[in-house]
Amino acid sequence: MITVFRRRALIGAATLGLLASTVVGGAGPASGGLPARWVGTWGTALTAASLGNTGSSLAGFNDQSIRQVVRISLGGEKVRLRFTNAYGTQPLSIGHVTVGLPATAGSAQLKPGSLREVTFGGSASTTVYKGADVLSDPVDLTVDAVSELAVTMYLPTATGPASWHWTARQASYVYAGDHAADETGAAPAATYNDFFYLAGVEVQTKTGLGTVVVLGDSVSDGSGATFGANSRWTDQLANRITSTFPALGDPGVINVSLAGNEVTRDGITLNSPALGESALARLDYDVLAQPGVRTVVVQLGVNDISFFNDPAARITDGLRQLAVQAKARGVRVVVATVGPFEGYSSWTADKEATRQAVNTWLRGSDAFDGLIDFDQLVRDPAAPTKLLPAYDSGDHIHPNDAGAAAIAAAVPLWLL
Known part of the structure; x- marks a missing residue:
């Protein structure tokens, strides 16, 4: 073919x-190669909620955590996350976010010591206004190319309809209460084949x-x-x-x-x-x-x-x-x-x-x-x-x- x-x-x-060739061979950092820059390594398209409430997308979430496993393309020395409320009907309160490395492929359990707290302007919580996005602060976490990240977000109050992606071909895990800091990922209340709110992951890299x-x-x-x-x-x-x-x-x-x-x-x-x-x-x-x-x-x-x-x-x-x-x-x-x-x-x-x-x-x-x-x-x-x-x-x-x-x-x- x-x-x-x-x-x-x-x-x-x-x-x-x-x-x-000209860029690489020209004046660059003393270590050679390209200067460190932020590059998109994962992303997905999000939509309005399902009219049939698939994945609880129409009802949304309330005092619940969602752990989402995503497979990045490029590796890097730092990561930052982009969340969206593009299709929400009200401001979205995010109470706590962490990122870590799954213990095994697709697992909700994290590798010991890999969990990192995610902040927004130095704060552990943030509000994503209706129709808007929010970008996190950089997180010191070295990630390999074509590897997985587990992003956990705690939603303390009723969200209303979610911005989501159906048929993710990847499990997302939902828990009652704040489980963002839970390395075990044990006993989810629900498991969905969908992504919610997470729109993109960027890495800081000298090669990408x-x-x-x-x-x-x-x-x-x-x-x-x-x-x-x-x-x-x-x-x-x-x-x-x-x-x-x-x-x-x-x-x-x-x-x-x-x-x-x-x-x-x-x-x-x-x-x-x-x-x-x-x-x-x-x-x-x-x-x-x-x-x-x-x-x-x-x-x-x-x-x-x-x-x-x-x-x-x-x-x-x-x-x-x-x-x-x-x-x-x-x-x-x-x-x-x-x-x-x-x-x-x-x-x-x-x-x-x-x-x-x-x-x-x-x-x-x-x-x-x-x-x-x-x-x-x-x-x-x-x-x-x-x-x-x-x-x-x-x-x-x-x-x-x-x-x-x-x-x-x-x-x-x-x-x-």
Whole structure:
């Protein structure tokens, strides 16, 4: 299987490489390399609460703690956390926050001695106003690349509806009372497959240089990936980036994909705000506002086809506009073709024709700095409208771990 790229992307990548060489070889700190800087190492897209109160998102929390385990991409010497109340209906009181290292993958139990108190302007508590974010003070905690962090926040008063991310593919643990300083993480009152309020993690690093942001749907969000295994294609891309020598200048990988997300329509159109606002509506906050963003990978379109059978022109016009806006801010744009989904419950021959039309346009367009042909990577050569059986998670639309690995392996790192 091959991946198609734009000639313009190759030229741009060569230029970037020369710039990187110039920066590294020029005047830097006495120890060599890049000066320490803050780089995004993890992030997620948050949405309004589920109308069905999934994960207690609509009811919110009251005198409860939430321990969330997140898998970062780049390592560093310090960390800081960003919390959001973007979709809340009132100010959010945060009474106590800690960060530590899980004892084992996905565990609520922390490694002894790894727990650190998190402050906000020197205070242990803070208020996140309606629609706003808050960034913590730096925390002295050395973290390795492609490792996990456990962030625990205590919410002392009723929060109202939560800002959350459904289908996290990772357990979050909820406790009664303040358990932020509890290393054991024992006896949670509930365990959810969701993230709450935590929007981003940054690390201070001398090797990282900017971030790559993935703006996608459930294929990138991890539907089809093994729960708790950090096997999304974006995770496996981070593995490649951080294991490739030399590490100097490596970008962080931030995945702001949302299951069910669409290019031009909001999730509320389907009575499901958890699907998020359209990609066009969330571009500024979820992508362009990320720290040091240098490239966005856009993987979208299948839901516009599957849910609504939108015409190809509506989808391609939306994708083109995403590129125009990102490039106007100096961000490179790499686009993915729409993968096959025959056998999925909503597939029809008409929708397949639309998918083919979108992909034909993407392969011939000069609107983007590069293209990754997801369709060609994961389709069955004997039945190109279907996923390759070895890559099929079972629902005929989402790649499994092996399919995700194939996608990650095909991404040219020089393009990022």
